[in-house]
Amino acid sequence: MVNAKINGKAIQVDKGTSILKAAEMAGYKIPTLCYLEEINEIGACRVCLVEIEGKKNLVAACNNVVEEGMSILTNSPKVQSARKTNVELILSQHDYRCATCVRNGNCNLQDLAKDLNIIEIPYETEIEYQPWDHSFPLIRDAAKCIKCMRCVQVCDKIQGMNIWDIVNTGKRTSVSTVGMQRIEEMDCAICGQCITHCPTGALRERNDTERVMKAIMDPEQIVIVQIAPAVRAAWGESFGLSREEASVGKMVAAARQIGFDYIFDTDFSADLTIMEEGNELLERVAQGKEAKMPMFTSCCPGWVRFVKTQYPQYIDHLSTAKSPQQMFGAVAKTYYAKTLGVTPDQIFCVSVMPCTAKKYECDVPQVNDSGADKDVDVALTTREFVRMMRAAQVNIATLEEEEFDEPLGLGTGAGVIFGVTGGVMEAALRSAVYFATGKNPGADDFTIVRGEDGIREATAEIAGTKVRAAIVSGLGNARKLMERLERGEVQYDFVEVMACPGGCAGGGGQPIHDGEELACERGQRLYALDATSQLRFSHENPAIVQIYDRFLEKPLSHKAHELLHTRQAEWDIR
Ligand code: SF4
Ligand code: SF4
Ligand code: SF4
Ligand code: FES
Numbered sequence: 001m002v003n004a005k006i007n008g009k010a011i012q013v014d015k016g017t018s019i020l021k022a023a024e025m026a027g028y029k030i031p032t033l034c035y036l037e038e039i040n041e042i043g044a045c046r047v048c049l050v051e052i053e054g055k056k057n058l059v060a061a062c063n064n065v066v067e068e069g070m071s072i073l074t075n076s077p078k079v080q081s082a083r084k085t086n087v088e089l090i091l092s093q094h095d096y097r098c099a100t101c102v103r104n105g106n107c108n109l110q111d112l113a114k115d116l117n118i119i120e121i122p123y124e125t126e127i128e129y130q131p132w133d134h135s136f137p138l139i140r141d142a143a144k145c146i147k148c149m150r151c152v153q154v155c156d157k158i159q160g161m162n163i164w165d166i167v168n169t170g171k172r173t174s175v176s177t178v179g180m181q182r183i184e185e186m187d188c189a190i191c192g193q194c195i196t197h198c199p200t201g202a203l204r205e206r207n208d209t210e211r212v213m214k215a216i217m218d219p220e221q222i223v224i225v226q227i228a229p230a231v232r233a234a235w236g237e238s239f240g241l242s243r244e245e246a247s248v249g250k251m252v253a254a255a256r257q258i259g260f261d262y263i264f265d266t267d268f269s270a271d272l273t274i275m276e277e278g279n280e281l282l283e284r285v286a287q288g289k290e291a292k293m294p295m296f297t298s299c300c301p302g303w304v305r306f307v308k309t310q311y312p313q314y315i316d317h318l319s320t321a322k323s324p325q326q327m328f329g330a331v332a333k334t335y336y337a338k339t340l341g342v343t344p345d346q347i348f349c350v351s352v353m354p355c356t357a358k359k360y361e362c363d364v365p366q367v368n369d370s371g372a373d374k375d376v377d378v379a380l381t382t383r384e385f386v387r388m389m390r391a392a393q394v395n396i397a398t399l400e401e402e403e404f405d406e407p408l409g410l411g412t413g414a415g416v417i418f419g420v421t422g423g424v425m426e427a428a429l430r431s432a433v434y435f436a437t438g439k440n441p442g443a444d445d446f447t448i449v450r451g452e453d454g455i456r457e458a459t460a461e462i463a464g465t466k467v468r469a470a471i472v473s474g475l476g477n478a479r480k481l482m483e484r485l486e487r488g489e490v491q492y493d494f495v496e497v498m499a500c501p502g503g504c505a506g507g508g509g510q511p512i513h514d515g516e517e518l519a520c521e522r523g524q525r526l527y528a529l530d531a532t533s534q535l536r537f538s539h540e541n542p543a544i545v546q547i548y549d550r551f552l553e554k555p556l557s558h559k560a561h562e563l564l565h566t567r568q569a570e571w572d573i574r
Helices: 019-026 077-092 108-115 150-158 209-217 229-233 235-239 248-258 266-290 301-310 312-317 324-340 357-361 382-391 413-419 423-437 475-486 519-531 542-552 558-564
Strands: 002-006 009-013 049-052 071-073 138-140 164-167 174-177 203-205 222-227 262-265 347-353 378-381 455-462 465-473 494-498
Touching (some): 222 248, 301 357, 324 357, 324 558, 357 378, 378 382, 465 475
Parallel strands (some): 002 071, 222 347
Antiparallel strands (some): 049 071
C-alpha cells in the first residue's frame, strides 16, 4: 500500500494504482480523452494532467502511478489552464462542426470543450484531410481524428486485425490504415469495434438512412423492416430508458411511426437458421470422417470475412446456412411476396442490426437468391435506427406498446438469444435434441454454454452422442482458437464464433457509451426475454412450422438449399 494525498485528502491505495484510479476512488473526477482502461493507456492527449506538489512539470494521471507521500492536485489553476490549452490545441486541428457530426451530443471532446469553457480557439486551425471511399460500410474522417490511437489498439489488441497504424512522422504524424492502403483492399472484418471505441466522429458507419426514407416516401414500394434480437436490448439506451422501460413493444411502435409498412422480427429467421443449421450439424455428424468438422457457425459476417481472409483452408467448415438477416430477405421476397400477391421487387427490405458488417453482407451476390435485385436492400445499425426515430420526432415518453406483424414477426426465446455469445449454440442444441430424438430437452438444459469468457468449451449430449462445443467472441480470441485447431491441440464438433466481444449485444453498430462495455448487461436482458418467452424452441415457432408446410417442405430440402444456403467456397470477400 502507498499513502498519499489528493486535493489535501489522505488516501491509501495499492501499489501500482494510477493517479486517475486513485482520484476516482477518492471522489475526484479527472477528465480523460485518449484513455481506455487496459486498452489504451499511452498518455497521448494530455487532458488528464495533474499537478504533483513540489514538481515543476504536470503529469498525466492515466499513465502515472501514485507514489508514497505524493500530494496531488487534480484541479489547480495551473492544471486547469494547461488542460484548456491542450484541448484548444486539439480543436485547432479538428473539424469541429458539431451540428452535422454523428457524435453530436455523445462526444467526449465536445463535452470537454463545454466543461473547460472553450468558446473560441486562439490558435491557427490546420485540419488534415485524407481520401476515403464513402461507399465502404466503415467511414473514416481524418478531419475529426484526434490521434488518440484507440482504434489502433482495439483493432490490434482485441480484434487482432492490425488495420490501423501511425503514419508519417514529426508534425505530420497521423493515424490511418497500415501503409495507407485502401480499406476496401484490406482484410478489415468490418466489425465496427474501432467505431464504438473512437471518442469522436472520426469513425462511423456509412449513413444509409436517406435510402430508407426515400423508399418509405415511394408509394410504389412496400417497405418492410426486420429487427435483430440484440437491437431490443440496446435501443433505449440512447433515450436514457432502463432496459425494462425500453420494451420490445415500444421499439415496434417507434418503427411503425418512422413509416415502415410491416415490422418483422429477425428472431423468426434466427429460428429458421436453427432449423437449417441444426440439421446440417446432425448431417455432418452422421457423415463421420467424410465431413468437414468442426462445423463453424456462419451467422456473423465479421467472422465469415475473418475465415475467408485469415484461414481460407477452413472455409468448408463454415455452415452453408446463410445468416438470419439474409434468410429473412430471401423468404420475405419469395414466400411473403407471394402471400401479399406482389413481385419481389415491389418489396423494399430493411434490416436493423447491431452490426456494421451486415451492411457489407447484404451486398454479397452469393447470399442473394430471391430473384430481386437484393434480398435485403439496406442494413441499418441500431444507431441509425435511433437517428431515424429522432428524425421522425417519435415521442418516446408516450409510446404505447405494439405487436410485430405476422407471420415473419413471430419468434421464440431461442431466436432472441442469437444476440448474445453462446446463444446460437444454445438454441441449436435445444432443437438438435428434438431433431435427433423427437423429444424436447429442458429449455435450460444447455446453459453451460453461457458465460463471459472470450473462449469457452462445453460438451453436450444429443441422443447419446457427445458434441464437443466451443464458443468464442472477439476476433482476437477467434485467432487463438484457430491456432489451437491448426496445431491439433483441440478437437470440436461445433464452434460458434461472433466477431464482437460479448456477441451481437456488444456489436459495432450498437449505441456508444464512451469507456463502458455493455455487452454483458445487454446479453442478460436477452436471456431474461428468453426465460419469459412462451416458446423457447425454434422448431415450435408456428410461423416456422407453417413455412415448411407451405413453402420449404423440410429443412435442407432443395428449396431450402436454393434460398437459405450458400456455397461458402465459391466466393471471397472482395
Ligand atoms: S467529434 Fe465531437 S467535437 Fe468533433 S465535431 Fe463531432 S461532436 Fe463536435
Ligand atoms: S480515428 Fe478515432 S480512435 Fe482512431 S485515432 Fe482518430 S480519434 Fe482516435
Ligand atoms: S472494423 Fe474491426 S477489423 Fe476493421 S478496422 Fe475496425 S476494429 Fe479493425
Ligand atoms: S487521458 Fe490521459 S493522456 Fe489522454
